[in-house]
Amino acid sequence: MSRYNHRDVEPKWRAAWDGAGLFRAREPQEAGGRPKAYVLEMFPYPSGRIHVGHSRNYTMGDVVARYRRACGFNVLHPMGWDAFGLPAENAAIERGIHPGDWTRANIATMRDQIRLLGVAYDWTREIATCEPDYYRHQQALILKFHEMGLLYRRKSTVNWDPVDNTVLANEQVIDGRGWRSGALVETRELDQWVLKITHYADDLLEALRGLERWPDKVRTMQANWIGRSEGARVRWRLTAPFQTADGPIDDIEVFTTRPDTLFGASFIALSPDHPITREVARTREDVAGFCARAAQLGTSQEAIEKAEKAGVDLGLRVRHPFDPDWEIPVWSANFVLSGYGTGAIFGSPAGDQRDLDLARKYGLPVTPVVLPPGGDPATHAIDLEAYDGPGVTYNSRFLDGLSTEAAIVAAIRRLEEIGAGEGVTQFRLRDWGVSRQRYWGCPIPFIHCVACGVVPVPREHLPVTLPQDVTFDRPGNPLDHHPTWKHTTCPTCGCAATRETDTLDTFVDSSWYFARFCDAANPDLPFDTAKADYWLPVDQYVGGVEHAVLHLLYSRFFTRAMRDAGLLHTPSGEPFAGLFTQGMVVHETYRSSEGRWLLPEDTELAGDVRVERATGAPVAVGAVEKMSKSRKNVVDLDDVVRDYGADVVRWMVLSDSPPERDVEWTSGGALGAWRFVQRIWAAVDALPAGAPGPLTVA
């Protein structure tokens, strides 16, 4: 009886597969009657090496791809590299390596590792987003979006990451910190390139319903992120025009979901960075002090929870839209967000806890206008707890006696009649700022001309390529420091002009790569429309849930934009018909007595105690966490493939836990998987030669 020797068997079959071109997708016209199946795993950032955490993702996709192939489908199962990004620049700074060299070396290493794993990829379609033959098409797409009005430029307050020295999209700010650096995010005013994702806000939300093969969790997260709410915009006329450098302001607009409570209004509150607040702060020290304190508050969850509601009277007054004789004061309040709605609210203390807190603190009137079910209008009172539920409207003149629902409709109708407001739909989703002040990204193909303004680079001049000779010896954007790169001439008037030195957010690169795979070698177009129409949408996408509102939302936007540009015709506008979010591979963490993180391979078990291999010193065994380089709890793919073979790795990460749940990598588990694979081998090996086996391998 022979034993399973992965060192012989696995290379043999890999070579056989490669030699036969077994996993190449057929072009649409060659497919015959085969239905298509597009199976895709989220492509990796080439950070250095593949660990068993990656391998679970690829193995799951591989199972689906191989199964579809066995069922007679024409399968597209490609792999590529999300190759632009900050770690390459950090490597350049730390080790003096060019980001491109570092990235390409990592790709070469990781490609070899993935090949060892034996995943059935069509390597002829491999792409890397950092190569001009990829990003030239991205630049063309971006120019097209600009023509369509989906890319625009705007001066805006942005999330600034002071460690990475760049701007972050809202989606990239987690608990007030940069998603990558973990640094507390600051706000800055900058000119930004922005993608108009809000153009599709409604469709992106509505279409979630049709994504039946997506996890509910991800759909819910996207729905919350898009955050639609129905309500009214209401204009409150100032008793006297407010003078600013840009001219007088006559009224203040607020957004509300509860126009039925307008008769309960007792103040207007503006955000601390509302233009009017800022203007008042110039001449009033108390207001300036209030704004400074509000800005310091920070955005961490603890700060928000503990922050006391505070405000300051700006000394302005507005007239009630339904009664010009009724005046209420204008305040600024620390809980009003500048980025949502109009950055201004009307305070209706009886129906909103925050408004009530403010009113009680400063002695502003509290008028209940909603009677809860079963309440008595003669005795119902609000003390320190607001009632924000539905009920019967009262103390509200023409709205008296109406249900909350009916009163909202009636109030909006009246607002529209008298021109003081209108019903609107408000989204939480904001446009996607894509400018990054970095070198290692896709150049944004525009030129700044003193005479002509911002001018697109003509198509025939694409790609705008990155310069090779850059230095990272000072902070800021190397493209900006480069002696010659940004100096050019205006395509329109021929005058001296400068190139845009911002590069695109790397999430742009990954927002359309699945379409490039449909026609990866096309030199002239991002992809041929017929081929994209054949392959898209991706039938089964597999990846981590951490991209629920980043990559997965951006890609949905991009597919819609490409569709509206006429580049493809997927009717739904959806890139991924099926999505599976797999559980992570987790591993114990180890620290030395001095607190250094240790690689698992640098430790060993001495009896029941884990010790450092080199010194024998005891090791503190920490939490079981997601494999990550920073915690050093990674198990390198090469090591386990060498010791156990790819089949054992694949079996272990698939079998030890349900696919949507985390799996803990342990040496005992690997050993068990190894024995299992041995037993299968032995069972097949025991069959008489030539006998039809329980499994017939095609």
Next chain:
RNA sequence: GCGGACGUGGCGAAACAGGUAGACGCAAGGGACUUAAAAUCCCUCGGCUGCAAGGCUGUGCGGGUUCGACCCCCGCCGUCCGCACCA
């Protein structure tokens, strides 16, 4: 605070239109075969109890519905994830 998921042996987990809880696997223990080990094969493996047949108990906790509850209802406790002053 809001929303969601989850809680079953030493471990990963099955079983859910309410019908023998712990399938399958890992680990562990015992035995066979070996000079010995590995591999392989056999047995045991929730807890308590019993020589045994068996008995009692057991799916986070407390109630309830039912002939019957891991499953349905009410109330707690805990873990994880997402969002978070969104007007």
